[in-house]
Amino acid sequence: KDNIHLRFHFITKISGEEMNHTLNVIERKEIPYPDIIVVNSCMWDVTRWGPMREDDYKEDLIKFFSRIKKILPEDTLVIWTSTLPISTNFTKGGVLIKQLEFMKFSLRFMILEANKFTHQLCIAFGVDFLDLHYHMRFQLHRRSVDGIHWEPQATRYITCLLLTHISLAFDVPLPGRVKGKYIQDCIDVAHNSKDIEPEWSLERGITLRLEEELSRLKIAKKPKLERESSKKSEEDKKETDKQLGNRGLKYF
Template sequence: MRETVSHREARLLLHNKFVVVLGDSIQRSVYKDLVMLLQKDSCLTLKQLKNKGEMSFELDSLVEGGCLGQMNNGTEYREVRQYQSDHHLVRFYFVTRIFSRYMQSIMEDFRRGLKPDVLIVNSCIWDISRYNPNWTADYKENLKRFFDELKMVLPEESLVIWNLTMPLGKRIKGGFLVPEIVHKVPQLRYDVIEANFYGWTLADAYEMDVLDLHFQFRFSLQHRTTDGIHWNAIAHRRITALLLQHIAQAWGVTLAAEDGHQTAAADDAYREILTDSLSFQENPEPLAENFRPAVRSRWPRPQRKQRHNPYEQPRYGFDYMRPPYSEPYEDHRHEFVMRTRHGRPHYAPYTHRRPAHPPFHGYY
């Protein structure tokens, strides 16, 4: 899959579409990067990633909450943002719990107003840390209520993408981490993995699409910021590319700009950002914990004793044979990266239709 998509491709794919993003501060950055890409081939700055509740970001507007109300780190904090152009509408709701009285008011917005063509949603870290020490039963029940409500409110054509929560660091700090829950920090990254399992299982049971960002970024921890929770602009542009490619596949279209130079320029800009490590905060631990290189080629090769049995299989540690866990990546071997339940045809006048092929219900 491509690392990025161009501004022109994003605009054409989402032409006359209504996109809603629901979730916490990471989802807010997902919204911001999408708004940025719909206007130009640029990535977010560190200041734009850190800001919250501002009156305007890249021609969007603050609809509710944020600096219009009381800025705080409580569970009652609200922020609703919206970007609107002649042919695009993108909205963001900040939520701290997957199902609550506030979420019911959001559903009422969908019931009475415009139905989203794409709903990108995640809620996890606040749910499992701020409300109940024994969060498992509450979280599963709230997930069920949320998906039930979605089924009743949204039409079948709406594409719902459940994002799995990205990996947390060993040491974390953030606005949601009030003193009362600091003792949960050592266990929280493992709780996220468990909560991701529940979210994926229920989303799949309700025939929602799933994007496993935890899997996608498990070896990209150098792009996680020093607070152990948030991610830099490079990671967020990659998330946007994954989302747009997933949407394109669900709608049965191919991402292709009319001018190939536009895509090449976007790829060049992305590579330039990748080489500039001074623009963003970086995690001092660039590799995943417990990560071992597949082939230890820098080690001196020890002398092997002569084997008496000519049919004896060589040992991995000394013969530098490729161990099983370093086999080449094959799509069918990783079933839970991104799952598409079924196609949802949409009118996309400026994209290229894929050639006819048998129905595909597999995995990326």
């Protein structure tokens, strides 16, 4: 409970200067390794940075997850939170400028697709995924009039969801002030999911790109001598997997 240090960064691009600077600082060990990282980047990513941003966003996400797995210790808890549901009526705010107003009717569906894609990446890279979009779609009456932000009651609910997720991840007993079958079912699912073999399914091009990154991560974690001595056997195994059509998570 002592010496708690919090850092907040407003992210407008998952591969932007702010994010890269933060990761560089961590990699150079200028700050201690964080115990918990909570991250999300979507709204600004898909509404800025050019017409081809959708494909670039997918590639940037793969690079981001690959890098954090390389530079962070295994005991660091990384949680990606899904983007919250938005309204089609934006009354203020700088997310959709005049030139992008045509996106207001399609953006909520783009967010759904982005959340689904990121969820698949989290499964592949072994990163926690907290689906705030799912929980908050039942709290739309607590969304602010601007169509993007949320009222204090909703924010406290999000905080509760986040703290509950962290507690379950570290096997810390919950306060238990609220009892109910739904809550207990969620706790049981969280515990049982630790023994479930993860599965993910993406389009072929993304799958091949993802497997390439996962393969690099595996090699990067090996000692140099072991890497050299097992080079041939790894090549043989890779050829065998290819022949068998194995596209599962064989790297973990």
